[in-house]
Amino acid sequence: MAKLIFVNLPVADIAASTAFYEQIGATKNAMFSDATTSCMVFSDTIHFMLLSHERFRTFTSKAIVDARGMTEVLTCLSEDSRDEIDARIATAIAAGGREDTDAAQDYGFMYGRRLEDLDGHSIDLMWMDVEAAAKAMQPPAN
Known part of the structure; x- marks a missing residue:
């Protein structure tokens, strides 16, 4: 089986970020998405997990950087x-x-x-x- 990559990104607005990633070519996988998370699929092996800040904080105790x-x-x-x-x-x-x-x-x-x-x-x-x-x-x- 090919290795998969899941890039986890904290985002301020799940709906807006989901729409942005759909517009640039990703497809939302509803099975791994909810109100706090959108799984955006670029290919069979590349996925971006868009996570609300609250949801992202459940995976790490480190501060979320301001990517801007x-x-x-x-x-x-x-x-x-x-x-x-x-x-x-x-x-x-x-x-x-x-x-x-x-x-x-x-x-x-x-x-x-x-x-x-x-x-x-x-x-x-x-x-x-x-x-x-x-x-x-x-x-x-x-």
């Missing part, structure tokens, strides 16, 4: 093309998110941009031409 002013984690999702990254960024902005102020990363064989959700959580989007990356990463011949 501090970086807690950088989560990166792959896309199939540069155009898909640009389209998802545009969709995120239209849905109330914003593009991060850090510049896009463009190495020719790899392209990435970052968006922020309604609570300021960063999501990196990345596309890579694996064959071109392998060639670019090879050490020079002597």
Whole structure:
């Protein structure tokens, strides 16, 4: 069985955050959702658990960071093309998110941009031409 990833994010408004993640391509799994939690599915192996602050606090005694002013984690999702990254960024902005102020990363064989959700959580989007990356990463011949 493939390993699964569940990214747990504290959010201020479950309904608004659920709508935002649906707009950027995730699907809500109702079986693992309730008034305090939305399980947002990006793929068979990638899930974002949106948790109200109260629900999130049941999993940790540490303070919840303000993701608008501090970086807690950088989560990166792959896309199939540069155009898909640009389209998802545009969709995120239209849905109330914003593009991060850090510049896009463009190495020719790899392209990435970052968006922020309604609570300021960063999501990196990345596309890579694996064959071109392998060639670019090879050490020079002597």
